[in-house]
Amino acid sequence: MEQRLNFFQKGNAAMRSLFGIAGHLAKTTIDKNILHLLYYRVSQINGCAYCLDMHSKDLLAAGESIQRLLVLDAWREAPFYSDKERAALAWAEALTVLDSPVFPEDVYKEAAQQFSEEELVDLALAVTTINTYNRFNIAFGAAVGTYQVGQFSQKQEAA
Template sequence: MKPRMEFWKIAPDAYKAMLGLDGYLHGSGLAASLLELVKLRASQINGCAYCIDMHWKEARAAGESDQRLYGLDAWREAPYYDERERAALEWTEALTRITDGHVPDEVFEAVRPHSSERELVDITWAVAAINAWNRVAIAMRSVAGSYRVRSHAGS
């Protein structure tokens, strides 16, 4: 598979705006491991090979275990995710699968006790951002396997 075009060169301001949102999220106070789990789970749902490759590598670089990454697709049945992570993953799935009936009130009420309002808004932005990145990467046929991990000093 060959990429369709270098979208970041064609619309650099849009690309920079998305990078700005990612920069905000990495400085938001949310744990890097939680952000990467959310990004990886949404990418799995959307079938974005490039983003799965990227966020798997980023999660490992941030200290995530192989076991938790391998089990992510079946997180409900795996005992190694805490309640906060489970809530974030539930929220991620509801937002990513928004055409399945929007985001039910019962999901919101179940997720809400595990994060502050600010954290829930930040997780929502993270899910919105990764869904946008997935769609761009899929549309432009970004090639999986070429991603190189950024520095995680201080993550």
């Protein structure tokens, strides 16, 4: 798809607000690889090629295995995800695919065993934020394949 609009333009107020959220999430106590796995999984669900490209590059640069990335879509059946990663992935899926107006109690309880209350809030914020980025990228046709590892880290740290 051809890029329709470069919404990452310098000075875009909407993007500055999202970068502010990203800046907050960069300081969370949640392991950054868990966040990137969550971002990757949500982007799989939403079919956001730009975010899949971005987060796969970030995960690989941080030492993530190719096997875990290739099998992430079937994480429930795969033996190589930790309990904490599983809780985060279930949380992400439940917030991304809203089958009901009631959040699944079992997903909440499992996540609450793995994460603090503050981290649960940050997990919810991370999921809603990547869903927002996915929708922007899909709507405006982000330039898939152009992301470089660390490209947005300065914007996040400045936010």
